[in-house]
Amino acid sequence: MIATTTVRVRYKDTDCMGVVYYGNYLTYFEVGRVEYLRQAGMTIAEVNDKVFIPVAEASVKYHRPARLDELLEVRCWVSERKRASFRFEYAIGSEAGERVATGFTLHAVLDRATSRMMAIPPWMAELLPVVSGGAAERV
């Protein structure tokens, strides 16, 4: 499963170099993974009611700058799932299909009550099927 959503670049997202501020791609990644979960069948609120999935690590590669009012496509999928953590992968492209930014976020799975790491429960593993090799290339 690869979820696709779109984001429109706002003035707020850009900076005085004329393009999207480098940190704001992590906001676009956030939009991508929240929509991934919704398309997989759960809202982020429903997930948060059961477990917390904080970001343990994030990484972005910048391919070409995005500009005001561009309509970007954010693709998000799961590239790895371990006992108590998993990885979302992202590819952001332009309307013309150019690669704008790629990256990943690594998430820990925490028990809501204790804030301790816990094994990914079965209902959650189902939401997070691993998309194997080559996905990145297809983007």
Added chain:
Amino acid sequence: MIATTTVRVRYKDTDCMGVVYYGNYLTYFEVGRVEYLRQAGMTIAEVNDKVFIPVAEASVKYHRPARLDELLEVRCWVSERKRASFRFEYAIGSEAGERVATGFTLHAVLDRATSRMMAIPPWMAELLPVVSGGAAERV
């Protein structure tokens, strides 16, 4: 009492028009009033432990754009105090003393437990002496 603090303009604060994004002056106002409270003797965490003071209304006038890496001076004072609400006034100036932005935020005072409006308690009124007329002109 008029509290003064400084903020340095970050790339993050600017937009593709080359100047600070209009919404981000409300962030500078936030810095101004949190420092006001600290200078008056209480951290924002200490205030929040007792009451909530959400913003009910905010207003900004833009006098001249601020640019990347400028060191701005934010002045904050209380211009009005009613039974269950009060108003912070702000004046943001450049290092050279030019007026950059002015505005205000109107705050309700809410009971932490019930989230209902409550009369400003005496300890809080002491933090919030009203600076009377002319303060704005002096800025």
Added chain:
Amino acid sequence: MIATTTVRVRYKDTDCMGVVYYGNYLTYFEVGRVEYLRQAGMTIAEVNDKVFIPVAEASVKYHRPARLDELLEVRCWVSERKRASFRFEYAIGSEAGERVATGFTLHAVLDRATSRMMAIPPWMAELLPVVSGGAAERV
């Protein structure tokens, strides 16, 4: 003409009080007016190619807090048009139709070349028909 668009509340938009940060409603207003212009027939880039319309004043009233993942409706219309300035009015509502925030932005019209105020050109006046009294009440 009243333009309607929707924005989904992101983690990025919220703060540690659990609701949307007060300054971020100005971002939602921005989305509202850029979509207004698009629906009126011009992208923001097309407008910026001809004139600049910086914000001279902004104001927000907060009616009820918005929360993570809410789908908000942003309505935007022109409430006033003078020789060299005009006013966008905004009303943000929840999916259930509750009033979340209202406000306005006052825009100056500047000549691109000289950065001086200029009379609103006829092509622009056509984009900005004034919606007279009662619009706010209808929201």
Added chain:
Amino acid sequence: MIATTTVRVRYKDTDCMGVVYYGNYLTYFEVGRVEYLRQAGMTIAEVNDKVFIPVAEASVKYHRPARLDELLEVRCWVSERKRASFRFEYAIGSEAGERVATGFTLHAVLDRATSRMMAIPPWMAELLPVVSGGAAERV
């Protein structure tokens, strides 16, 4: 050379999980490297007058969440310098010395006129002495 600066966590930086939003550490990194350059002898405006140094890649590891009003220490140094690119490394710590976040940004060096990659000029290499192994451990 390791540059140290401090940033105070703002409401604006936090999200509804009660801690600093994951993308905003890239803003703190920005503050760290702009102060690095200032401490090395050049403002960011002076650098931008000569070359552009866009971020080609960014990475963050999250060690423990930062909270509203915390005073964070941002340390920044150069960990690698190649012909036409270099790497800033960052370590963000709490007042008590706990590790909050670490990461890096990889920068390309571009000719201002042509926007093409260029060899790091001598004046710039001088600003960017490589701090060799062990710096990360000392943080």
